[in-house]
Amino acid sequence: MQTILPLPTIQSWDCHTCGTCCKEYLVTLSPAEAQRIRDQNWTKEELGGLDPLRTKGGLFSKKTVINHNADGSCVFLDGSGRCKMHAKHGYESKPLPCKLFPFVLIPTGRGWSVGMRYACPSASGSLGRPMPEHLVPLRKFAEELLNREEMTPNPSGTCAQVDAPIVEGNKGLDWEKVRALAKGLALPLLDRDSPIGLRMFRVLILASDLRKAKLANLDAGKIDDLCAILAGHLPASIGKDRMEQTPKPGWIGRVLFRQLAAICLRKDHGPNRGLAGQGRVALFGAALSFVRGKGAIPKMHKWLPDAKFDVGELAVEELPPEVERVFERYYLMKFGSLQFCGPTLFNMPFWEGVDLTLLIFAVQMWLYRILRGSMPEMEAAQKALSIVDDHYGFNRVLGTFRQRLAYQILGSTGQLERLVAHYGA
Ligand code: SF4
Known part of the structure; x- marks a missing residue:
């Protein structure tokens, strides 16, 4: 079973x-x-004059x-x-x-x-x-x-046999250790006395500390302990002032960030389809607008209001408690389920998945700023999570070589930290 x-x-x-x-x-x-x-044996009469099935894709990818x-x-x-x-x-x-x-x-x-x-x-x-x-x-x-999916069961027949995601810098961690690491990484999210932006910023700091640790020799229990010790110091050492002192994202950080935002906003199918319905020229124009980051935000998704890029840069006052809770729940679910790396995130290694998840948070907060001007705050939060989550783990573009290079550039140049501090503030 x-x-x-x-x-x-x-x-x-x-x-x-x-x-x-x-x-x-x-x-x-x-x-x-x-x-x-x-x-x-469905008839066309039963289905509004249409066949029940159709094929999609090219010669070698027909579905x-x-x-x-x-x-x-x-x-x-x-x-x-x-x-x-x-x-x-x-x-x-x-x-x-x-x-x-x-x-x-x-x-x-x-x-x-x-x-x-x-x-x-x-x-x-x-x-x-x-x-x-x-x-x-x-x-x-x-x-x-x-x-x-014709997956191979594990020897005890309790799950599919899938290798644990690579934890960069630590070879061959098994699933027990990876689960302990993910659970530990989410510890800052449990501190309800701090706003969600600060909590996610602390996740980023904790991740950078844990990245340096030699975890291969520790068992899962010891990884639990290490995470608890490191996370326990964060409320005293990383406060709002540290976020505020973090420099603003630079030009390259903003361009790559907006490019990720454009991918996450694009809706090509269904009643909320945006610009994709107007053809390639419209999409090309939209891509240029996201590079420039000036003027009106192209309507890549029907839920987007008429708004300018500047709106996404406005400071956010304290988030209502219910908005705090929905972001908290979303990220506790992502880290707790291990949906943020490995088999459900384009087989991304652990830390690369953490980086993408932190970037996704920055995109959602940017989008929340834009949406809340035209709807109640809770609705804006749920829509921001929903629009972006549609792509997280499902839009293959997010896992392409080009995008992964972008995440690496943002991480290695310190732009990721700046983006989380800026949009999480
Ligand atoms: S509630 Fe969720 S699962 Fe049910 S129809 Fe709506 S979107 Fe689908």
């Missing part, structure tokens, strides 16, 4: 049938899932996906937000991606960790039953995922 590692109680979820996922995403099918849908209406919504979505396949053939007949969303299963050695996609409003709002109450279906999903 598949083992699900202890599930966090800070996160709740239940589907509230808002239909967002059925409008926003293309569902790629395994050959068995595609055949199962063909065997259901079968569920067909969509012109507005981007799934052909199986009915007028009341329900799934026609579920209604006619039952829940189990649906493809795994539809059942699994918004959960993310991460193979981490002896069991699966579970992350959450905040593109689902019920996930970002933490609406529903606490995650531990979803244990039984999650076990089934893990079994199904293992078979669907």
Whole structure:
């Protein structure tokens, strides 16, 4: 039986049938899932004149996906937000991606960790039953995922056999040690007396201290202890003044940051599609605007208000407590589930994944500044998390060589620290 590692109680979820996922995403099918849908014998009359399936991609990357209406919504979505396949053939007949969303299963050695996609409003709002109450279906999903992806089970048959992410500077750390390191790295996030920007800045400082440590000779318990000692000193040694004294990001830092922001804002599919609907010339113009960082922010996503780049640079007064909590929960989930590196983040090594995650935080805070001018603060926070989370771990561009080089440049030149201090302040 598949083992699900202890599930966090800070996160709740239940589907509230808002239909967002059925409008926003293309569902790629395994050959068995595609055949199962063909065997259901859907007629065009039942699906608004469309076929249930279509193919996508070139000669060597052809995939079968569920067909969509012109507005981007799934052909199986009915007028009341329900799934026609579920209604006619039952829940189990649906493809795994539809059942699994918004959960993310991460193979981490002896069991699966579970992350959450905040593109689902019920996930970002933490609406529903606490995650531990979803244990039984999650076990089934893990079994199904293992078979669907033809993954090799570990020797005890409790999880897929996947190598632990590389921890740069420390060869061959196993999953137990990597889990201890991730848990320790998240310790600054638990300090609710400090604002989230300062907490994330302390994560960055803790990461730079731990990067220098020789962890290979320590067992998981000792890594726990080391993290607790280093994190314990942070509230006294790293305060708001340290963030304020950090120099502002330089030109290269800002250009690479805005380039990352452009990637994270771009919405190419579904009802919130932005400029992508206007063709390549519009996208090229938008890319130039993000390099310049002046004037109006191109509408890469429908949720973006009319705003200028300057708005993203405005200082933020104290965040409301509920906004603090939603950012805290998001990052505790990312670190706790190990979704921030390895198999669910383009196989990125551990510290590289930490750097990208800190950059993602800076992008979300920048976006929060822009959104809150036109909507309540909590809605702005949830939308900022949702827009960016749509890409985190799912948009392959974030894992390309060019982007990884950009993260390395930002990290090695101190620009990452400046960006987190600047946008987290
Ligand atoms: S986005 Fe979330 S709440 Fe909405 S239908 Fe999908 S799973 Fe349910």
